[in-house]
Amino acid sequence: MTTTTRAVYRVNITRERDAWLADVPDVPGAHTFARSLSTLQRSVREVIALMTDRADDALDVFDLDVRYEIGDSSTAVTAARQARAEAERAEHASASAIRRAVARLPTSLSVRDIAELLGISHQRVSQVRAEINKSGRAIDDGPIPASG
Incomplete structure (x- = not known):
C-alpha cells in the first residue's frame, strides 16, 4: 500500500498594528494579512494554493x-502549543490503549469491574464496548481476539 506524504509549509506570523501578517518562506511571493487569526489561516491556505498552482478547492491537501x-510572548505561545500537542497525542494513545484493553478483557467481566481495572467510568466502558461491537475492531489493530 502506498502512502502519500502531505506537503508541509512553514508559515511565519507576526502582528503589526491591528493586523496579523503571514509569510510563507518556502513559497516565493506568498504573503497575506488579516485582522483575525482564524481569517488569516484561510488566507494563508488560499495564497499557498494560488502560488503553487493548486485547484481552488485544494486548501486542505497540505499542512x-x-x-x-x-x-516576548513567542516562547510562551510555542511552549503552550507544544504542550497541547503532546497532551493530544497522549490522549489519543490513552484512548487506543483503553479500546484495546476493553477488547481483550473477557466479556464475562462486568462493565463496572472493567471500569475499576482501567480507572475509567463504567459509562465509558459501555461506550467503548458499543463502538467495538459496531465495528468489530479495536481501533486499527485487527480483529478482536476471541475471549473466554
Missing part, C-alpha cells in the same frame, strides 16, 4: 507549520 513571532 501548515505555523510559527508565531509576537515579541
